[in-house]
Amino acid sequence: MNKDSGAGFFTGLMVGALIGVVVGFLYAPQSGSETRRVVKEKAATLKEGASAAAGKVKEAARSRIASEEE
Numbered sequence: 001m002n003k004d005s006g007a008g009f010f011t012g013l014m015v016g017a018l019i020g021v022v023v024g025f026l027y028a029p030q031s032g033s034e035t036r037r038v039v040k041e042k043a044a045t046l047k048e049g050a051s052a053a054a055g056k057v058k059e060a061a062r063s064r065i066a067s068e069e070e
Contacts, residue, residue, distance in 0.1 A: 010053075021042065025038070025039060
């Protein structure tokens with residue numbers, strides 16, 4: 001199994017989720033201003049989640065590097 005398969009899967013998952021959200025908003029039965037408000041809220045939530053995930057990845061990488069150096 002390739003070491004990068006986890007990163008590739010996560011990237012694919014995020015891209016697929018983003019596409020799903022965009023398509024969902026395009027077909028949403030809401031006014032434009034309501035849709036923009038929802039998109040802004042979701043973007044803020046996704047940004048927070050991405051920051052948390054990036055922090056976990058950084059910590060895992062640091063841990064892995066430290067264990068490789070020993």
